[in-house]
Amino acid sequence: MSLVAFKPLELLTQLIEILVALAVAPLLTGWVNQCRAWLANRRAPSLWLPYDNIRKLFEKEAVLAAGASPLFRVAPYIVFATMVLAAGIIPSMGTRLPLVAAADAIALVGLFATARVFLSLAAMDVGTAFGTLGARREMMVGFLAEPALLMVIFVASLISATTALPAIAEHLATQSLGLYPSLAFTAVAFTLVLLAENARIPVDNPATHLELTMIHEAMLLEYSARHLALMEWASHLRLFNYACIGFALFIPWGVATGTVGPLALAFAVPVLAAKLVLAGAGLALIETVSAKLRVMRAPEFLATAFLFAVLGLLVHVLLRA
Amino acid sequence: MIELSLLLGFPAAGALVAAFFGAGRRGPELNALCSLATLLAACALTVRVIGHGQVLLAHEQFFVDPFNVFLVALTAFVGFTTALFSRPYMRTEVVHGRVTAGRLRLYHAMYQLFMLTMLLALTTNNMGLLWVAMEAATLSTVLLVTLYRTPQSLEAGWKYFILCGVGIAQALFGTILLYFAAERVLGAEGVTALLWTHLDAVKGELEPAVIALAFVFLLVGYGTKAGLVPLHSWLPDAHAEGPTPISAVLSGLLLNVAIYAVVRCKVLVEGSLHSPVPGRMLMGFGLLSLVAAAFFLWRQRDIKRLFAYSSIEHMGIITFAFGLGGPVASFAALLHMTVHSLTKSAIFFVVGHAAQKCGTPLMDGIRGLVTVSPTIGWGLMLGALAILGLPPFGVFASEFLIVTTAMRDEPWTAPILLVALGIAFAAIFGRVQPMVFGETSARRLPHAPALLPVFVHLAIVLVLGLYVPPYLADWYRAAARLVGGP
Amino acid sequence: MLTAPLDLQLLNACAALLLLLSFAMLSQRRIVSLVNLLIVQGAVLTCATLLLAWRTGQSHLYVSAALTLGLKVVFLPWLLHRLIRRLEVYWDTEPLLNVSGTMLVGILTVVFAFALAQPITQLAATTMRSGIGIAIAVVLLAFLMMITRRKAMSQVVGFLSMENGLFFGAMSATYGMPMVVELGIALDVLVAVLVLGVFFFQIREQFDSLDLHHLESLRERQ
């Protein structure tokens, strides 16, 4: 595909993708929470609760800790922006995204890393026990999850001879349905990484503020109002992005490949919706059936993910050679 | 002719004069003056040789060729600088009450005598006289080693005397055998049969069986003087217990002369045997000395002993290089002889003053020289770096050529060289660093130390590492052709 | 020829005598008698030289004979005796290797020496071929003696007998060295012994004994 021909239609798709992501991301979180509630026989919160929270937070007055530096204030915007960028290069509906020329899958991993680093730095900035603790744990999770994700992407890009996510998706989607055992391994790895990176049970529990266990929430303790809103929104976006990566790698079918027409998109949107619904339900199911790990067990959990990914790589090489 | 007679005459005269007036207030200056005269004569001789090439003098009894003329020049030069250094040093010793005026006279007389014997050994063409001169060199230094009359110095002197005497006796037997072999070729009139030039001319016809035995005796004999392991046992004691100027000339000059004798013999023997065995023997001695010295260095506590062992190490390198043979290795060996004697004597100068400053030869007592007297500190540091073969000092140049050639011709020696040099480096530098750096324990000296010689020597060594003057290079090449063998 | 001419037989006898004397020294523990043995050795050496000079008519051999006589029979022994009397060292302590063992090693050494001399002996044009082997043997035996003795004095005696061996070797191989070298060697030996004399007194005033175990402090293994 030509890299930088200015195509207004594709630019439009790009914009739509990002906006959809921004719009749908909280909904996905809401959906997951609702499913969890149902599975736990609780009365489910409203599906729109995340939107409500974000709006509420934006209206509040921001309270900054005395020792907070500019870094603390700018971090939410950076984290949010990286997530938006990520959403821009992950083919959720169409694969013809101009921004992809600028950032392939490796760069995507890099973006996630950037977000993580700034999140952790911001958490360390105020200098409370919780902040540093959270930052440390986050980085601990990250330094194992990141290479695992990279390996997952490697397998896919070895299969399709490119590191551009849409191209991978296109390749996997368009060619005749071949079975890839290596992808099976990586699928498992990816699921584990997704759980870890999005602060889900069994690695973290978004619902509690129990200092023994919390990771992500610990880092946000000092945040309030609009900063917190951006952080929350960013984490919704992260979940959405991971979901879409999963779709692109493992169930790419239904993505609008080729020249993007309104029709193709019109077909892609419901498909995406369906995938999200299923994925959310599945996520909720996993979270419900699995127990929270002790923090010190998290590395083992992620090491497993890493190993699965590398195993997938090996399997790929073996079977191809 | 005149140059030669001056060259040998000045030290002889100096010895006589010093024997009477050496104790006077101007004794040291007298010593330095004679050495200076000798140096000038040596320069004249050198110029002559550069002009006319090799010369035979006094009924062929004396023979000066590129090989020995640069050793003569070197000997005279280091002899002079050492005399300069020994002025304040010996004065300080007198002040510290370690030597009396009478001993000072002995010291100066013997110093000149020692110079004489070395120059004689270098310039003579007669293998017999070479032996005589070598023995005389031992005798003239043995009383210098015992100058302090301490138990240790006496012990060192005794060992020096007996071991070298016995060793040199073997060399005499070797000379006899050589004579025996030569006589059968050159006829029995006996005058020419010990002249190296004649032997060299007919070396092809000499009887191999005899020559082989002769070489063994000569090697053991002169090898003892050169301090090759396992014949080295006297060396660390003698070099460590004598006055430092003597250590400087023993390490810097006498060893060279012994190596010179060995090489002269090797040339003849290789010409006669046409076998690599002599070379192999030299290489074996060289490697053994190198390795053993490296391990000995590891345990030293006395600074002069340390550098005495380092001399053994470098003699090992030189012998090894001569054993390798070939133009490059021989060139490197000759270069190494030069730079080693310059560097090692410079180091001994510094060491002498450092030991005087701190009042002890034990390295644990010498600390932080650079803080109390930067010149001595940096002198020691630079000297140590130079002797350890770090560029741009000349020692590195020769070691570069030797190691690379060894790697090419005898790869099996490479790991040995690597290990030995590494251990030696760790041993010496690990001792020198705390002496130069860190907190200090030194005091002032009654006489200002003479550090000019140190830096002159080091400067020359530095230059030799970066630029070998053409005529010097030509000497080396000619000499290398001479001794390089096939 | 069946029977060698008398003078040659005498020469060989001298050679044999020299060897015998070195063995005697090897076994002898009284220093005074060591010196006496040295005198005898020097005397035998002189006779041998004279015989050879007379036989071959080499005039310079007479000179070296005279040198030997003066130096090794008269002067040095006299000096040594004086030293012994002044320093009161009459007995050497028990040698490091007991006498019988030393003898055994000595015999092996002699065999080795003869084996070495073999090729040379074939070549030797001189009248006394066997001399070289003997000479090497004497040198090595002297070496052995210096190794096994504990008193400085007896080491010196060994040193001198080594010189004798060398001299004998030179003589029997090549009718002696050129004159200038002979003189030089003689001078060296003389000076050496004088220096030794000085040494003895220095050592004595330091340790008031000539026992070598005082001279074992300079070592690596403390």
Next chain:
Amino acid sequence: MASPALSPVPVISSLSSPLAACLALLAGWILVGAAGLIRPQSVRFGGRTLFCCGALLGLALALVAAASLAGGITERLVLPVGLPDLPFHVRLDPLASAFLALLGATAAGVSIFGAGYFREGEGTAPGLLSLQYHWFLASMGFVLLADDAYGFMVAWEAMAICSYFLVTTQHRIAEIRRAGFLYLLIAHLGATALLLAFGVLQGGKWLFTFDAMRAAHLAPSAAAVAFLLALAGFGAKAGLVPLHVWLPEAHPAAPSPVSALMSGVMLKTAVYGTLRVTFDLIGAPLWWWGLAPLAAGLLSALYGAVFASVQTDMKRLLAYSSIENLGLIFTGLGLAIVFDGAHMPALAALALTATLYHCLNHALMKSLAFLGTGSVLHATGERNLGRLGGLIHRMPWVAALTLVAALALAGLPPLNGFVSEWLLLQSFLFADQIPHAFVNLLIPMGAALVALAGALAGYVMVKFFGVIFLGQPRESSLARAHDCGALERIGLASLALGCLALGLAPVEVIGALTGVTRELVGATVPHSGAAWWLLAPVPGRAISYGPLVLLATGAGVVVLTMLLVRLLYHRRVRRSVAWDCGFGGLNARMQDTAEGFGQPIRNIFQSFFHIERELPTPFDRAPRYSIAIVDRIWRGAYQPLGSLVQRLADAVAILQQGRISVYLLYSFATLVVLLALALIV
């Protein structure tokens, strides 16, 4: 003796040539250094003036080298000094130019910083310091220019000596002396290995010029020996595991600008040497040679990253991170050799480009980081992370500029660290085309390790920056910390700008590097005609990276968000104390210490360390907790080696036990043995 088979390279003609200019600039450095002896004690002269001159020379050198790199110029010259028959040959070719540019650029930034940095109280007098410093720079330059083995070795060892003296500037401190000793020892051993390598490579008698070596045809076995020896020698300088032990000792010991130069440039000379010997002198490497640097590199990368994350001394942390980065560089180098040996020039060029690119990046970002620690050190007198913190308020400049370095070192887009990592991973992605099955199995592991090391680097950098600059100050004394002066600021800023430029203009940088890859592997990274802002190294594959666009979009989103938030809502802010979880008395001691931050890594990679822990018991009057982490390799390899030598020395010492009889026995035995030998032979 003239070396045969001179490759057709124009011998230098006029003084206007780049080579002559480079030599002149290096000579200038030497002179500037020598000038330090005029007034050794004056800080104004020795410290300020001379270092500024040095910086200018460095800048000029960078420009000249860059120009000649762009022009692809190759020149040679024979200097009138050196050994007889072996004068110094110098040669300027794209490879040398690239590294000279690196040297010049880094030196310029560091020297400006140094001009503001050096002051009283450094152990060595300023003048002497400037002498050692500038001669260090000059020797590195000559290493890069040398075209014969002797000149190379002279410059190489001179570099080691100068840096040794710089390391031992504070020679009154015992640890620093120890560090210097260890450093010089290992450097010397490495140099000896190089000597042996050149001994194998030499073309014949006196033929030590590189041309002769290029011309010489080696047996494959000999070539392999030469390569391994060279790798060992250069690896010792580059701090490859297991030859790395000196590095974390020596780099922290030196004054920060020197640490910056050592980490930033000196380690790169080792890379340069490896490239020179492998691709240029030996010529055609076999593919399996590459596995050695690959393995060593991967091991070093992981090892360095893991150790860096548990350090408590900020400069040691950076030193270990240098080991990690050099590991990555050698990984790329190994890949390049494998590709080249397997006759895949295009891929070899890709891997090589990644290697060179990372050299440039690391030079700038690591120097920047070290200089940052220098400023912190001067402002606080503290190197221990456990006593720092909250400095972003006191020294915003240093904090901001160090943050750039930290992000770059963490390999985050759009900074430069990411570009080279991206290229490296890309070349790993193509490794599955190598026609050797088991390599194909190994390579993915490599990719995984690289990814892991990269992720760990992020962890390390968060710890580095967070603990030093963020949070609350852990000591009251830190309140007196001051921001760095103008000169230091300029130095830091210039390096930071360099990082940014390298990160945002990869196409241009790679375009400049094509000369080098063409010289070494005969191919270049094709610049597919996409766009000037878009890096697309492999034509025909949808692989591209456009940092400028990425940055622009990201910044756009940030700004847009800010504006929207501001427009749609408000920007009211209220300051208040941090939340103390209800029970008051929140203080700085409650933050994570450096040890605490490293604790997860310590648990996960326990097998890497030897940990000496002192735990308090419930009955302790004054309970204390201390933990020391020791390098297993040091305990497992080096200490035994030392004791082995000691034992051998003791054994040998028995020979010298003082008895004259025994000594005589030695002579006797030697005589007898040799005589017997003579009889037999």
